[in-house]
Amino acid sequence: MTETEETAESCDESCDETGWAWEIPPGIPAPVVPEDNPMSPARVELGRSLFFDVRLSYDQSMSCGSCHDPELAFSDGEVTPTGGAGEALARNSQGLGNVAYYSAYTWANPLLTDLEAQALVPLFADAPIELGAQRDTVGILDRLRQDPAVQGLFERAFPGEDDPVSVTSVIRALASYQRTLIDLDAPYDRYVQGDDAALSGAAQRGLALFLSDRVACVRCHPPPFFTVNVRTVDAPDRAPEFVNTGLYDLDGAGAYPAGNAGLYEVTADPADIGRFRVPSLRSVGATAPYMHDGSVASLEEVVDIYAAGGRLISDGPWAGDGRASPLKSPLIAPIDLTLAEREELVAFLRSLGSGPKDPLAPRR
Ligand code: HEC
Ligand code: HEC
Numbered sequence: 001m002t003e004t005e006e007t008a009e010s011c012d013e014s015c016d017e018t019g020w021a022w023e024i025p026p027g028i029p030a031p032v033v034p035e036d037n038p039m040s041p042a043r044v045e046l047g048r049s050l051f052f053d054v055r056l057s058y059d060q061s062m063s064c065g066s067c068h069d070p071e072l073a074f075s076d077g078e079v080t081p082t083g084g085a086g087e088a089l090a091r092n093s094q095g096l097g098n099v100a101y102y103s104a105y106t107w108a109n110p111l112l113t114d115l116e117a118q119a120l121v122p123l124f125a126d127a128p129i130e131l132g133a134q135r136d137t138v139g140i141l142d143r144l145r146q147d148p149a150v151q152g153l154f155e156r157a158f159p160g161e162d163d164p165v166s167v168t169s170v171i172r173a174l175a176s177y178q179r180t181l182i183d184l185d186a187p188y189d190r191y192v193q194g195d196d197a198a199l200s201g202a203a204q205r206g207l208a209l210f211l212s213d214r215v216a217c218v219r220c221h222p223p224p225f226f227t228v229n230v231r232t233v234d235a236p237d238r239a240p241e242f243v244n245t246g247l248y249d250l251d252g253a254g255a256y257p258a259g260n261a262g263l264y265e266v267t268a269d270p271a272d273i274g275r276f277r278v279p280s281l282r283s284v285g286a287t288a289p290y291m292h293d294g295s296v297a298s299l300e301e302v303v304d305i306y307a308a309g310g311r312l313i314s315d316g317p318w319a320g321d322g323r324a325s326p327l328k329s330p331l332i333a334p335i336d337l338t339l340a341e342r343e344e345l346v347a348f349l350r351s352l353g354s355g356p357k358d359p360l361a362p363r364r
Contacts, residue, residue, distance in 0.1 A: 020044070023359065025184050025193070028224055029232035031100035033179065034114055037172045042156040044359065047177025049153060050170060055143050056123065057084050058132035064122060064174070067093040067130075073283035073355030074181065079294035087128035090260045092294035095287040097183030097356040098280060103231040104240035107292040108262040108276045115175035123171070133167075141165050183282045184224060186353030192223075199351050205341075206348025215335055215345070217306070226281035226352065243329045244274035246310025246322035247291060254327030257318060260293055274327050285350040299346045307342065309334035 020039035022030055033039055050056060052065040067081045068074040074096035081093050091107050099105070105112040112118045122130040133140055144150050145165045157173055158164040188207070190198035199207065210217045220243060221227055229240045242263040248256045256262065256274045263272035276292045290296040296305065305311045309332055310323035322328065337345070 020180065023182055023185075023357075025189060025224075028184060029234040031179060032231050032233055032236050033100075034116065037116060037175060039176055039179065040157065042153070043158075043173050043176035044180050046153040046157040046169075047173035047175070048358070049150065050174055051177055053144075053150075055147075056131055056133065056140060056170070058135035058140070059084065060143075062131055064131075067122075068096055070355065070358060073097055073183070073286040073353070075287040077288070079289055083125075083128045083130045084132045085129035089128060089130070091292050092289065094279070095283055095355070096178055096181050097282045097353070098225055099181060100179035101225055101230045101232065102227075102240075102280070103229045103238050104277060106277070107279075108242060109266055110240055110242070110263070111266060115178050116171045119171040119174045123167075137167065141167070180359045181356035182359075183353055183356035185357070186282070187351040188348075188353070189224075191351075200347060202344045202347040203351045204348075206344035206346070207351075209337075209341055209345055210348055215337070216331070217345075219331055220278045221281050226284075227278045229278055229280075240277055242272070242275035242277055243331070244325065244327045245276075245305075245332050246274075246325045246328035247295070247305070248274065248311070248313070248318060249320040249322045249325035249327075250318065251320070252324075254325040255320075257293075262292065271327070274325070281349060281352055283353040283355045285352065286354050299349050300342065303337070303342045303345050306332070307335050307337045 020041070024030060037043075050064075051068075052063050054060045054063045054066075056063055062084045067076045067078075069076055072095070074094075076093040078093065080089050080091060082088055094106070099115060103113065104110050105115065105118040106121070112121070123133040124131075126134070129135075144154070151165065154164040154169055154173075158169050161169075187198040187203070191204070191207075209215045210221075220241070229238075231238050244254070244262070250256070254273055256264075259265070261273045263275040264270065266272075284290075284299065288298060290299070290302050296302050296311075308323055310321070310325060310328055312321050312323055313319050323334070
């Protein structure tokens with residue numbers, strides 16, 4: 001029996017009504033799954049194969065996995081990645097742990113509220129090109145159909161359909177696979193479940209600081225997902241929150257670099273300049289560099305910026321004092337932190353995991 005058949009069979013016994021045996025710790029509700037795309041082992045297997053398949057790009061050079069590497073919690077280690085036609089993207093590649101749970105996708109787009117819709121962006125975006133599938137959609141689907149193994153995966157994932165190999169099937173399977181990337185098994189989780197030795201003394205003190213009224217990272221990054229932007233079967237309609245953390249102020253009025261001003265790019269409301277989705281901090285130790293544009297190199301630097309209540313950039317094209325931005329959230333204010341406390345916060349952030357486990361892979 002192959003490993004995949006084994007997965008499918010063990011699932012038949014333990015799956016819930018969504019068709020999937022979620023590996024979620026007790027007390028955390030399941031993620032929301034759209035009714036028209038129920039989970040199934042066959043969809044997850046197809047989605048996983050497509051996620052790493054360069055045939056999804058117009059020139060067969062790039063896959064989702066090119067910018068979302070499982071070894072880096074599904075991020076890519078770049079400041080910003082380069083798309084399939086060689087152009088730089090404006091934003092940092094995001095890790096994909098727990099993506100099933102987020103209430104909106106990407107750094108600042110409230111309109112992308114499910115993974116099916118999100119997948120259309122890397123597949124078909126024009127400015128800049130990512131996979132460039134619009135340049136050869138028919139050819140891409142034909143190449144997948146001509147591979148009997150892949151054709152078979154589509155038939156099992158979408159049984160009874162006349163032509164199971166379609167763009168709709170591709171985005172549904174990709175979404176099903178990504179929903180399985182649960183990341184809730186970090187040293188932090190073992191610690192809160194009672195294993196005191198799971199966190200170093202420094203990380204434990206960092207956790208206390210993170211939760212404290214004085215430092216209060218928890219106001220925007222609450223456990224267990226370390227972001228407010230979470231949707232579960234118990235709270236399916238929670239609206240996402242977008243916040244200006246004072247990373248830039250180019251003109252004394254709060255301006256961010258053109259074309260990368262966060263929620264403002266979607267709403268055109270000047271009050272939304274610099275507002276970005278509060279990201280999860282799960283496995284954040286594996287996803288450097290940081291922030292929407294990858295402009296912060298390390299967690300040490302992130303903590304220094306929060307301690308200063310924003311970022312001062314003294315020279316260069318982005319010079320300005322984000323600490324004084326009139327658009328900055330009132331929750332971002334200077335915090336008096338000793339060097340030891342900064343190190344403890346970083347030790348705690350590093351205890352938040354090293355990426356989701358691949359449910360179909362042999363255990364690492
Ligand atoms: C060229 C690099 C690149 C490729 C290829 C790519 N992505 Fe991404 N991905 C990114 C970047 C950059 C972002 C952040 C985009 C933004 O905020 O505008 C992102 C964001 C995402 C998100 C949102 C995560 C979150 O926390 O909201 C998902 C989901 C995702 N990508 C899935 C995919 C899938 C599926 C594919 C393949 C069809 C893919 N990506 C291909 C670079 C890439
Ligand atoms: C008022 C809400 C808010 C508070 C309070 C807050 N954050 Fe954030 N955090 C954000 C937002 C929004 C971003 C993304 C900003 C951007 O990219 O422009 C972010 C980004 C981050 C990142 C980078 C994540 C990544 O994937 O790039 C880290 C790390 C982080 N915060 C840690 C902390 C720590 C530590 C504290 C406490 C000292 C804290 N945050 C307090 C809202 C907040």
